[in-house]
Each structure stands twice: as C-alpha cells, then as structure tokens.
Amino acid sequence: MRSLKILLLSSAFNSLTQRAWLDLRQAGHDPSVVVFTDQATVCQQVEVSGADLVICPFLKDRVPHQLWSHPLRPVVIIHPGIVGDRGASALDWAITRQARRWGVTALQAVEEMDAGPIWSTCEFDMPDQVRKSELYNGLVSDAAMVCIRDVVAKFAKGFVPTPLDYTQPSVIGRLQPNMSQADRTFSWFDCAGFIKRSIDAADGQPGVLASLLGGQYYVYDAHLDARQGTPGEILAVQDDAVLVAAGDHSLWIGSLKPKGPETFKLPARHVLAEQLAGVPVLDSSIACQALNERVYQPIRYQEFGHIGELTFEFYNGAMSTEQCQRLVAALRWAKARDTHVLLIKGGRGSFSNGVHLNVIQAAEVPGLEAWANIQAIDDVCLELLTAKQLVISGLTGSAGAGGVMLALAADIVLAREGVVLNPHYKTMGLYGSEYWTYSLPRAVGSEIAHKLTEECLPISAIQAQQYGMVQAIGPRCPQAFGLWLLQQADSALADDKYLHARTRKATLDTRQVERCREQELAQMRLDMVENRQQFAEKCRNFVFKRKACQTPQRLIAPWALRYEAGVQESRMLND
Structure with missing residues (x-):
C-alpha cells in the first residue's frame, strides 16, 4: 500500500490517538495531528494540510460542515459503539445496561452526528465488572485499531462506505441520549x-x-x-x-x-x-495482609516458588508521596524474602505515570509537595536498582514520564502488546528524575536517550523493544499476559536472552547511581520549587483540564507543514 497523508483530528492527543498515530507510522504512513481548538482554526489547518484522509479517534466536537462535505477527502469518526449506536455516552450506557456484546464503528461524518455511512466495525464480548476507562483503554482501543487499519486499507482501494440502515436486522444499535x-x-x-x-x-x-x-x-x-x-x-x-x-x-x-x-x-x-476522626484505619501492608482477590489491596504480593510477584495498582497511574512510601515499604519487605526473582507489575490501568499532579496541586505549597513526591518516587526506583533479586518490570499498561523510568530501574522490562510509552518530562516543564540519566542511557545509549527526552513523542512497545528499553513483548490479553510474565520470570535466571541483563546487574555502579540522583534532584529543585520552566502553570493546566490553544508543532508531520508553507507562498505571489 502506498503511503497516505493521514490527518488525525482529535480533541486531545489522548491514549487512543497516540496508539493510532504509532500504528499508522508502523504501517509506513506519516500521520499528522490536528488538536481541535476552534472551528475556524481547525478548518484552516485541515484544508491547508493537503491530507488524503481525516480520521477522528477521539473527537468531542462536531465536525464542521466545511470539512465533512469535502467530496474527495472523507472524515471518518471512530465511535465506541456497535453499528447503529449513536450519542456521546456509548460506553456509559453499555456498562450500565450490562451489554453482552459491544464494539467500535468507523463511520463517515455527516450533518447528523454518528449517522453517517459505515466504513468498518469490530465487536467484542463485554467483560463483567469493567470500568469505563479500563474498557476504553483495552477492548475499545483494540477494536478501534482494527477499524482504523481497515479504513485505511479500504480508502486506498476506493471503497464506498455502506449507508446506515436501521431496517437491517443486524443493526441493533440505536440513538442514545447523553447520560445525565x-x-x-x-x-x-x-x-x-x-x-x-x-x-x-x-x-x-x-x-x-x-x-x-x-x-x-x-x-x-x-x-x-x-x-x-x-x-x-x-x-x-x-x-x-x-x-x-x-x-x-x-x-x-x-x-x-x-x-x-x-x-x-x-x-x-x-x-x-x-x-474521619475516630474511623478505624486498617493496616494494608503486605507483611500483615495476605493476598485476597476479594479484598481491596492496592499493593499486593504473592510467591510462586523462587518468584515474588508484587502488584501495585494506583488510580490513573499517579503515585503520590504517600503511595510511593507505601510501595517502598512493600518492596523492602519483598526484597527480604528468600526469592531469586522479583516481578513488579501494574494493575488494570496504567503501569505508572510518575508523580501525582492532583495531590501536588492541592497542597498548600505545591512546589514543596512536588519536591517531596519526586524524592519518594526516587526511593522506589532505588529499591529496584539495589535488589539482590533479579528484578523484572511487567508493563501491564501504558506508562509516562517517571513511570517509564521506574520500569527501567528493573533489570528486565517486559511489555504487554499495544502499550504506549512516553519517556519524557519536558512538556511538563521538568528536567526529570527517577534515575533516568542512569537507567535510560544504560538501556538505549546516550544518543537515543537524548532523542527520546527531547522530541517528547510517544513510542510503541515495538519501538521500545527495538531501542532496548523492553526485552520482550507478551500477549495483549491481560490474563494471558499475567501468565506469560510468570513463565518469563521462571526462566529468566537461565534463559540466554536475559544473559545481558543478569551480567549488567552484577556490575551496578552504585556511586554513579548516587551521582545521577544528586544531579537530577538539583535540576528538579529548580523546576519544582523555583519554577524555572513554568511547571506550576503546566501542572495547574493539566489538573484543571484546560484545553490546548494550538496543536503542538512536534505532532505536525513535515508534509503538512510543507503543504501549508506552499499554500501561503502561492497566496503571497498572487497578492
């Protein structure tokens, strides 16, 4: 298939848009992004981009008439619902009504929302007891990728989408009101x-x-x-x-x-x-609380022979100072066990996204809370770096910033298929810590480390493996991935493919590790406490979900920039 100029129009560069962007690049295309700001700006950006096809993985706004009515450049909406389903609360209703089957539909934008002709659809069995975010980042994201690939292949062949026809017995979805x-x-x-x-x-x-x-x-x-x-x-x-x-x-x-x-x-x-004065406070430490799947345990531990498996599940992957301190205590207890391999894994959602920006923003002095938080997460990483056991990170979900570096503090990193990593800090106005100046170059070399932290772009699990950040990629199914992780952990002490990791562990330079922490924290104090690069403002904008005022330049493909420059030059000559 020839390389297409595909534009991703999205309300934000969210997890699904990032995954679509990476997948299209992997397929040989060079996608460009337009973040929806206001109609006039978006129409101009799309029109001057010279795109062949517009795909909307995550769009809360109505597509302007000027865009969807273009005769040669279709605008395709990725809707998280089965064929015929319409409305902004698709997943909310599906979970509330305990739908047995659900899916994703790719449909062409028209005047009436979600009523356009169908390009592609992909269905799946709905799991029991599933959260909307877990569903969206899991089965919905997987189905969306199937649809996006199908749309691109069909567009290249001149496919004509099928009109939505509610008289067909196979069309069981219906228009749903916005859930109040x-x-x-x-x-x-x-x-x-x-x-x-x-x-x-x-x-x-x-x-x-x-x-x-x-x-x-x-x-x-x-x-x-x-x-x-x-x-x-x-x-x-x-x-x-x-x-x-x-x-x-x-x-x-x-x-x-x-x-x-x-x-x-x-x-x-x-x-x-x-x-909460007088309310009983329960001890959640893994030393006192054995694993029980039916009990609330954000940090849990179990053993399988010579393997200790420690799972931490923090909401949205954010790790506050206190959560980091609890994880440090759990790691110290686990490290004292008579095991040879320590497997750390995330929960159902993200693996980790680093420090807890909401807790930081809520603090009386946010900069000081940020400073405490970064030192606490550094302590987590240090426990991993210095463990006597062979440490394996299991990336059960996507990771960002310090969460990526936390994973890299392990000796071996194993990723679930389809996870997305954002190994950078700069967009938040931070230099970065979590021993990244030690762990990242150790994994990928100084040149790639510089590229990753300066470009501020997401990378796929496949790219991470090519760079050396990830040693192997396991199944996409969460349950299958959990079993695969244990199999890998069981063989890690003897498997030749992990020989380099075992050798590297034996030559840990503790003095270099300590110097890296000191140098990183010196820079982070300038960023967090003295606000050198506007971290305070960027943190506030993130927490209050303030909309971007423009598409970041790093997300605009060179072809879109060249086309726009050519159009502007032509206009100047005509004037």
Missing part, C-alpha cells in the same frame, strides 16, 4: 453491585454525584467489600480509600471530587480528612 446525573444516581441503600456499576460507567469522567458525610461529591474508583453497616456510613479507612456501607455490603471509594467550580479529583481520604 439523573441516569447515574444511586442511593447508599442500593446494593453494592449496582452502586459499583454506576460508578464504573462514569469512571474517568464525569463521576457520579453522591452524598457523603453531609457533602456532595463526584465518586470514582469503587471496589466491592463484604463488610456491612448503616448505608452511607464510613466503616474504615485504608491507604487513600474510605469504606462506605451500602444496602447489602460495602464499597471502597478511592477518589472524590467536591461539587463546585474549579475542583478536581483527589484521594478520598484527603478530601474527607477532617471528617
């Missing part, structure tokens, strides 16, 4: 399973508005528990979560956002801090 808070509402007297499903369907955004201890909060990050009490009562506190009694059992609520303007998500214990 009234559709999501629950009472703490309802059964815990129903409440969890309501929260799961609103995970990420917008959350479910509920009353708690006399206040109004949007609730997120729910986990079932068997304990009972008076509905709405806080029964216990553990780590960042509070245990709330429901009609039959109870739920751990990990995050809350107070109702009101200019608020944002924070750990539930932080939000309710002054109201």
Whole structure:
C-alpha cells in the first residue's frame, strides 16, 4: 500500500490517538495531528494540510460542515459503539445496561452526528465488572485499531462506505441520549453491585454525584467489600480509600471530587480528612495482609516458588508521596524474602505515570509537595536498582514520564502488546528524575536517550523493544499476559536472552547511581520549587483540564507543514 497523508483530528492527543498515530507510522504512513481548538482554526489547518484522509479517534466536537462535505477527502469518526449506536455516552450506557456484546464503528461524518455511512466495525464480548476507562483503554482501543487499519486499507482501494440502515436486522444499535446525573444516581441503600456499576460507567469522567458525610461529591474508583453497616456510613479507612456501607455490603471509594467550580479529583481520604476522626484505619501492608482477590489491596504480593510477584495498582497511574512510601515499604519487605526473582507489575490501568499532579496541586505549597513526591518516587526506583533479586518490570499498561523510568530501574522490562510509552518530562516543564540519566542511557545509549527526552513523542512497545528499553513483548490479553510474565520470570535466571541483563546487574555502579540522583534532584529543585520552566502553570493546566490553544508543532508531520508553507507562498505571489 502506498503511503497516505493521514490527518488525525482529535480533541486531545489522548491514549487512543497516540496508539493510532504509532500504528499508522508502523504501517509506513506519516500521520499528522490536528488538536481541535476552534472551528475556524481547525478548518484552516485541515484544508491547508493537503491530507488524503481525516480520521477522528477521539473527537468531542462536531465536525464542521466545511470539512465533512469535502467530496474527495472523507472524515471518518471512530465511535465506541456497535453499528447503529449513536450519542456521546456509548460506553456509559453499555456498562450500565450490562451489554453482552459491544464494539467500535468507523463511520463517515455527516450533518447528523454518528449517522453517517459505515466504513468498518469490530465487536467484542463485554467483560463483567469493567470500568469505563479500563474498557476504553483495552477492548475499545483494540477494536478501534482494527477499524482504523481497515479504513485505511479500504480508502486506498476506493471503497464506498455502506449507508446506515436501521431496517437491517443486524443493526441493533440505536440513538442514545447523553447520560445525565439523573441516569447515574444511586442511593447508599442500593446494593453494592449496582452502586459499583454506576460508578464504573462514569469512571474517568464525569463521576457520579453522591452524598457523603453531609457533602456532595463526584465518586470514582469503587471496589466491592463484604463488610456491612448503616448505608452511607464510613466503616474504615485504608491507604487513600474510605469504606462506605451500602444496602447489602460495602464499597471502597478511592477518589472524590467536591461539587463546585474549579475542583478536581483527589484521594478520598484527603478530601474527607477532617471528617474521619475516630474511623478505624486498617493496616494494608503486605507483611500483615495476605493476598485476597476479594479484598481491596492496592499493593499486593504473592510467591510462586523462587518468584515474588508484587502488584501495585494506583488510580490513573499517579503515585503520590504517600503511595510511593507505601510501595517502598512493600518492596523492602519483598526484597527480604528468600526469592531469586522479583516481578513488579501494574494493575488494570496504567503501569505508572510518575508523580501525582492532583495531590501536588492541592497542597498548600505545591512546589514543596512536588519536591517531596519526586524524592519518594526516587526511593522506589532505588529499591529496584539495589535488589539482590533479579528484578523484572511487567508493563501491564501504558506508562509516562517517571513511570517509564521506574520500569527501567528493573533489570528486565517486559511489555504487554499495544502499550504506549512516553519517556519524557519536558512538556511538563521538568528536567526529570527517577534515575533516568542512569537507567535510560544504560538501556538505549546516550544518543537515543537524548532523542527520546527531547522530541517528547510517544513510542510503541515495538519501538521500545527495538531501542532496548523492553526485552520482550507478551500477549495483549491481560490474563494471558499475567501468565506469560510468570513463565518469563521462571526462566529468566537461565534463559540466554536475559544473559545481558543478569551480567549488567552484577556490575551496578552504585556511586554513579548516587551521582545521577544528586544531579537530577538539583535540576528538579529548580523546576519544582523555583519554577524555572513554568511547571506550576503546566501542572495547574493539566489538573484543571484546560484545553490546548494550538496543536503542538512536534505532532505536525513535515508534509503538512510543507503543504501549508506552499499554500501561503502561492497566496503571497498572487497578492
């Protein structure tokens, strides 16, 4: 297939857009990105780009008439619903109604939203007890990639999309209204399973508005528990979560956002801090709490012969100072065990995205909290670097910034197929820490390390393996990946493909490691405490989800820039 000029029009360069961008590049294309700002700017950017095809992986805004009506350059929407489904709350309704089958549909933009002719569709079985963000970043993302590849192949062959026809028995999707808070509402007297499903369907955004201890909060990050009490009562506190009694059992609520303007998500214990006096605080340390799949355990540990497996699951991959301190304690305990391999893995969502920007923003002095947070995550990395066991990182989900470097602190890095890595800090106004000046060049060499941290672009698991950041890629299915990780860990001490990692571990230069930390932290203090590169403003914009005012230059392909420059030159000559 010839290389196509494909433009990705998106409301943000989010996880799915990044994956699409990487996949198209892997297929030999050179995609360019336009972040939707305002209609006039977007129309001009698309028109002057010279694109052959426009694909919208994540678009909250209506496609302007000027764009969708173009006779030769189709605009294709990637909709997270089955054929016939329409509306902005597709996944919310699918989870709420416990759909057995769901899917993704690629359809051409027309005047009426989601009503255009069909280019491609891909369906899947819906899992039980799934969060919207987990579904979106997992099965929906996978199906979307199938559709995008299909659209590109069909476009190259001159395919004519099929009109949406509700008279066909195979078209079972329908127009759905935008889900309101009234559709999501629950009472703490309802059964815990129903409440969890309501929260799961609103995970990420917008959350479910509920009353708690006399206040109004949007609730997120729910986990079932068997304990009972008076509905709405806080029964216990553990780590960042509070245990709330429901009609039959109870739920751990990990995050809350107070109702009101200019608020944002924070750990539930932080939000309710002054109201939790007298509530029992449970010890969650892995030394005291054996693994139990039915109990809320953000950090959990189990052993398989000579392998110790430590899983940490922090909401959205953010790691606060306290979470890092708890993980350090868990790692020290695990390192003291009589094991030969230590396997660390993320949970269902992201592996790690580094420091917790929301907790930092909420602090009385954000810069000082950021400074404490970066030192705490450095401590996590140091525990991995200095473990007597062979340490393996299992990238169960995507990772960014310090989360990537945390993984690289292990001796071996294994990735799940389809994960996306963002190994850079610069866009947040940070120099970076987590021993990146040691671990990244050690993995990829100084030249590639400089390229990755300066270009500020995502890379795929395949690219990461080519660079040397990842040693092997496992199955995309989360359950299959977990089993594959254990198989790799079991053979890691003898397998020749991991010989270099074992040799490298034996020659760790502790003095160089210490120097790297000191030098990195000296730079980070300038960024976090003294705000050298506007970290404070960038953190605030991230936390409050302020929309980008323009498409970053690094995401615009050279062909789009050349075409635009040519158009401008032609206009100047004509004038």
